Amino acid sequence: MKNMLKHAVPAIWILFSTLWGQHAAAAIDAKISFETEIPKAFVCGENSTAELSGLHYKDGNRSLRWSWSAPSTLRFNDFGQLMRSLRVKGAGVMLWIYNPRAVDADMRFSFETPTGEVPYRFDFHMDFTGWRACWIKYNDMPGDHASQQVSRLTISTPAGVESGELFLDRLTFSEVKLHDQITPDKQIPGNNCNLSRELWHWARLWEWEQYEYEEPLRDVTPAEKAQLDAVKSRIESIVAANMSSANYINGTIIPRARATFEKAAIRRTDDGGIIGAPLLSNDECNRPKGELRLDDIENMLNAFALNSHINKDPQYDDDFFLVMDHAIDQGFAFGHGNGTNHHYGYNIRKIYDAMWLMRDKIAARGKTDEYVKVLAYWSGLAETRKPYVYGRDELLDSWHTLLIPKIVSALMLPDEAEQYRAMKSLGVWLSGSLDFTPGTIGGIKPDGTTFHHGGFYPAYSTGAFAMIGYFCKATRGTDFTLSEQARRNFKLALMTMASYTDLRDWGLGLAGRHPFGKNGRIPDADVNAFGYLAALGDLTGSGKGADPELAGAYLRLKGTDKELNSLFRKEGISAGPTPSGFFVYNYGAAGIHRRGDWMVTLKAFNTDVWGSEIYTKDNRYGRYQSYGSAPIIGSGNPVSAAASGFVQEGWDWNRVPGATTIHLPYPELESPLPGTLMERNPERFSGASSLEGRNGILALHFVEKDRKNFTPGATAYKSVFCFDNRMVFLGSGIDNDNQAYPTETTLFQLRMDSPAEQIEVDGELYDAFPLNLSKGGERLALSDTKGNFYVVKNAAAVNITKKEQTSPNDKTRAPQTGNFATAWIDHGRAPKQAAYEYAVYIQPTNKEITRLIKKDGYEVLRRDNTAHVVKDLATGITGYVCFGEYTGQGLVRKATGESIVMERTDTDGQVVMSVCTPDLGLTEKTYTTRQESRPIEKEVLLDGAWELAAQYPGVEAVSHDTGTLLKITCRHGQPVEFRLKKK
Numbered sequence: 001m002k003n004m005l006k007h008a009v010p011a012i013w014i015l016f017s018t019l020w021g022q023h024a025a026a027a028i029d030a031k032i033s034f035e036t037e038i039p040k041a042f043v044c045g046e047n048s049t050a051e052l053s054g055l056h057y058k059d060g061n062r063s064l065r066w067s068w069s070a071p072s073t074l075r076f077n078d079f080g081q082l083m084r085s086l087r088v089k090g091a092g093v094m095l096w097i098y099n100p101r102a103v104d105a106d107m108r109f110s111f112e113t114p115t116g117e118v119p120y121r122f123d124f125h126m127d128f129t130g131w132r133a134c135w136i137k138y139n140d141m142p143g144d145h146a147s148q149q150v151s152r153l154t155i156s157t158p159a160g161v162e163s164g165e166l167f168l169d170r171l172t173f174s175e176v177k178l179h180d181q182i183t184p185d186k187q188i189p190g191n192n193c194n195l196s197r198e199l200w201h202w203a204r205l206w207e208w209e210q211y212e213y214e215e216p217l218r219d220v221t222p223a224e225k226a227q228l229d230a231v232k233s234r235i236e237s238i239v240a241a242n243m244s245s246a247n248y249i250n251g252t253i254i255p256r257a258r259a260t261f262e263k264a265a266i267r268r269t270d271d272g273g274i275i276g277a278p279l280l281s282n283d284e285c286n287r288p289k290g291e292l293r294l295d296d297i298e299n300m301l302n303a304f305a306l307n308s309h310i311n312k313d314p315q316y317d318d319d320f321f322l323v324m325d326h327a328i329d330q331g332f333a334f335g336h337g338n339g340t341n342h343h344y345g346y347n348i349r350k351i352y353d354a355m356w357l358m359r360d361k362i363a364a365r366g367k368t369d370e371y372v373k374v375l376a377y378w379s380g381l382a383e384t385r386k387p388y389v390y391g392r393d394e395l396l397d398s399w400h401t402l403l404i405p406k407i408v409s410a411l412m413l414p415d416e417a418e419q420y421r422a423m424k425s426l427g428v429w430l431s432g433s434l435d436f437t438p439g440t441i442g443g444i445k446p447d448g449t450t451f452h453h454g455g456f457y458p459a460y461s462t463g464a465f466a467m468i469g470y471f472c473k474a475t476r477g478t479d480f481t482l483s484e485q486a487r488r489n490f491k492l493a494l495m496t497m498a499s500y501t502d503l504r505d506w507g508l509g510l511a512g513r514h515p516f517g518k519n520g521r522i523p524d525a526d527v528n529a530f531g532y533l534a535a536l537g538d539l540t541g542s543g544k545g546a547d548p549e550l551a552g553a554y555l556r557l558k559g560t561d562k563e564l565n566s567l568f569r570k571e572g573i574s575a576g577p578t579p580s581g582f583f584v585y586n587y588g589a590a591g592i593h594r595r596g597d598w599m600v601t602l603k604a605f606n607t608d609v610w611g612s613e614i615y616t617k618d619n620r621y622g623r624y625q626s627y628g629s630a631p632i633i634g635s636g637n638p639v640s641a642a643a644s645g646f647v648q649e650g651w652d653w654n655r656v657p658g659a660t661t662i663h664l665p666y667p668e669l670e671s672p673l674p675g676t677l678m679e680r681n682p683e684r685f686s687g688a689s690s691l692e693g694r695n696g697i698l699a700l701h702f703v704e705k706d707r708k709n710f711t712p713g714a715t716a717y718k719s720v721f722c723f724d725n726r727m728v729f730l731g732s733g734i735d736n737d738n739q740a741y742p743t744e745t746t747l748f749q750l751r752m753d754s755p756a757e758q759i760e761v762d763g764e765l766y767d768a769f770p771l772n773l774s775k776g777g778e779r780l781a782l783s784d785t786k787g788n789f790y791v792v793k794n795a796a797a798v799n800i801t802k803k804e805q806t807s808p809n810d811k812t813r814a815p816q817t818g819n820f821a822t823a824w825i826d827h828g829r830a831p832k833q834a835a836y837e838y839a840v841y842i843q844p845t846n847k848e849i850t851r852l853i854k855k856d857g858y859e860v861l862r863r864d865n866t867a868h869v870v871k872d873l874a875t876g877i878t879g880y881v882c883f884g885e886y887t888g889q890g891l892v893r894k895a896t897g898e899s900i901v902m903e904r905t906d907t908d909g910q911v912v913m914s915v916c917t918p919d920l921g922l923t924e925k926t927y928t929t930r931q932e933s934r935p936i937e938k939e940v941l942l943d944g945a946w947e948l949a950a951q952y953p954g955v956e957a958v959s960h961d962t963g964t965l966l967k968i969t970c971r972h973g974q975p976v977e978f979r980l981k982k983k
Contacts, residue, residue: 035060045073058096063169076153090177092137098167103160130329133339183337201394202342208383227478234474257303279330295347305354339467345401352405379405388432388751393441396452399464423480423908439929448496454928456588469529474537505641516648530554532562552576573869582696586918586973591688593722600635602698604686610678614671616966621653628718630658645750650805650818655746672708687918689900699881713740723872727840733865734834747823757785771802792838797826877904915968916975940966
């Protein structure tokens with residue numbers, strides 16, 4: 001029986017389902033489609049017919065083929081289905097349309113009431129051939145939206161087009177909210193217009209395509225052509241750098257690509273068309289059904305190009321072009337949004353490598369114009385037609401995934417004049433994007449931290465830095481390279497990374513959703529970025545041909561580029577010193593304290609800085625990463641986090657060194673939310689400050705929110721005072737009502753390489769395994785297994801264990817085991833105003849140990865919920881953590897609340913002082929904000945008559961009845977430092 005329909009009227013059920021599983025994050029599976037029959041709810045108007053067709057399809061092997069002579073309509077008359085969908089907030093329509101012939105006209109979709117009103121409508125532009133997605137929410141459709149009594153959808157033929165045909169497939173009237181990252185495109189340019197925030201960068205391709213170049217198009221000079229040739233040669237080396245013919249001859253990349261290709265059954269048809277497995281966005285793709293994603297296209301193109309270029313074997317060249325043509329036909333096309341293409345950059349990067357390797361063969365087949373139009377569009381090259389627009393978010397993703405694709409697209413443009421203009425504009429855009437970004441949006445901050453997902457995120461900085469480094473390498477000595485200011489900003493970000501990593505590893509508090517392993521360290525490509533930037537020229541005034549600070553950091557971090565190594569040797573540059581001092585990064589509520597080969601990462605969180613990033617399958621148990629954590633990295637050759645004892649297998653997620661936590665069962669420690677949790681602290685005052693860049697303080701006041709499996713109102717006032725290799729940890733006001741589980745402050749938790757590793761407790765060595773001690777008293781001295789010493793004061797119970805631990809993997813929940821040495825202060829269940837005091841001496845000498853066992857090297861002058869004040873005897877520094885308005889009897893008589901003050905008296909009688917509030921001054925408390933950091937004024941009243949030793953921006957000293965009043969303007973969470981002298 002022929003599946004032909006004309007003026008028919010039955011019922012249809014189109015089901016929407018979301019699959020969560022190992023094959024697809026959120027596959028949309030059309031349970032009922034056009035495989036066996038046309039649902040009777042479809043009614044053709046005059047002059048049109050509908051039938052099932054296997055010529056083109058996006059689901060299964062068939063679609064609905066609608067043929068017409070204009071004017072005509074195709075109606076869908078299932079009132080129940082439409083009403084179920086319209087009643088869901090954020091729902092809409094989803095379908096795919098295949099157009100055999102492009103026309104410059106719109107097809108109208110009208111949602112009609114029983115009486116003929118059209119409260120919802122939209123137009124779909126038909127100037128394309130191939131498949132296009134049509135996803136749109138009802139609230140984004142034009143119309144008065146006055147009525148929701150919609151009884152039918154009417155699709156009208158394009159005006160001015162006498163006849164034609166279309167293929168429709170995967171039609172869904174959703175009964176759940178559609179994705180917030182629906183992508184406006186050439187077909188529906190005004191789509192997704194009701195977001196509360198600006199469109200994500202993935203969704204702005206068509207917007208950018210409307211930009212006009214500010215750089216003029218002109219003939220290039222011979223010198224400019226030579227610059228282009230140099231960049232092309234360098235890109236060739238960058239693309240091929242990590243490839244070897246042996247790897248691809250003997251490896252699995254090509255066989256896997258061949259298997260994907262055969263399964264997809266991509267083939268050309270007798271009429272010149274192309275057919276094969278459907279290509280869909282990651283959100284819609286159902287891989288078990290044989291559907292393709294962009295990374296499948298990427299893997300096939302990459303493998304076939306490598307076989308052709310590296311292995312010098314052309315046997316898959318035809319398949320290379322077949323796959324690309326199929327991808328374009330399926331919607332990887334100019335102007336298309338793919339329904340939603342969010343995060344697509346991670347799935348297409350190798351496509352650009354493949355296209356570059358095959359560029360001569362592409363040209364030989366006359367495909368350059370067609371392919372480059374697609375490549376340039378999806379790379380976002382059009383955004384760079386004008387300079388970077390200040391306040392643009394999500395830069396790390398753009399740098400990481402699309403910077404090299406932009407370069408490749410620019411260099412593959414049809415003529416050299418276009419290539420030069422594109423590269424020149426790209427250099428200007430990239431330079432602008434390296435400016436400091438405001439608030440908590442992505443990019444580089446004034447303190448050198450780099451932001452993604454609204455927070456300080458080294459794991460996303462790596463990769464992005466590598467690509468900027470490659471840009472520096474490719475454009476060195478050309479008109480396209482970074483501006484001097486951009487180089488300075490990029491240098492700050494790189495040197496900041498060098499300061500918070502030891503050697504290449506960063507501490508647990510900065511880990512985001514990657515608590516352990518390779519995502520917590522700097523990869524080779526990012527280390528090389530130090531060198532590529534250094535090679536652009538000196539920024540220090542040294543007169544050398546390369547920047548000695550960047551080059552020194554590159555050499556210290558063991559960069560791997562042989563050309564750079566040779567250049568720096570010729571310039572007489574050797575490995576730079578290991579960073580030493582105290583570094584304040586309050587855009588991340590963090591302080592880094594380091595000397596020699598060791599580093600402590602001190603981490604807090606506040607109203608603007610999230611504490612950790614927890615995903616459904618990443619970092620499930622990472623809630624406590626910023627609860628005043630202070631892990632010490634300083635062991636191994638080379639130094640690493642793993643060698644310093646931080647290994648996931650067996651790690652007790654409740655016991656983060658330095659943190660005060662409620663020890664929960666793992667199911668209760670997991671996020672209570674079904675998606676991402678990036679918890680912020682409702683208290684503003686948390687972060688770090690320093691004095692003279694050498695010593696510093698971390699302050700944290702936290703309160704737990706009212707969430708499932710949290711302890712609402714649980715609070716603590718915490719501080720860490722850092723002086724040389726000494727750290728003083730104070731806690732007060734530790735208070736919660738959790739009667740079920742104990743509250744603890746962890747001294748250390750370290751994986752042991754051998755069960756026989758020793759711990760010293762009150763002068764006695766313990767090498768037994770397992771070990772379970774509980775000690776208390778006025779003064780308890782103990783060591784960990786990494787050469788660090790701890791002195792705990794007036795603790796009722798300090799528990800010390802060496803044992804095998806079992807804990808769940810943060811991604812899979814699979815149990816893992818490991819041997820750990822751990823010590824913690826037990827505050828008991830539901831503590832009321834509990835407190836602690838202990839000191840940590842990092843890798844002390846035997847002489848230091850002998851002295852500290854008997855006597856402290858510091859004095860605690862105050863420890864309550866208003867202030868923590870400590871004086872270090874060796875340095876003479878007094879540090880004040882002012883949770884509230886502080887009053888005292890020493891040099892500092894009063895200080896504004898929520899401030900950190902540090903001071904010492906120099907040998908000449910002058911006072912060196914710093915004042916800081918970690919508060920960034922952001923009043924808009926949202927996921928991300930473009931709001932600029934607001935200046936905040938603090939006041940400090942000093943005993944005696946003082947004046948500033950010089951002029952300091954933002955610092956004023958005025959006489960006061962009882963002494964000298966200092967007014968200090970703080971911004972960006974940075975300490976303001978100055979010197980005072982007696983009047």
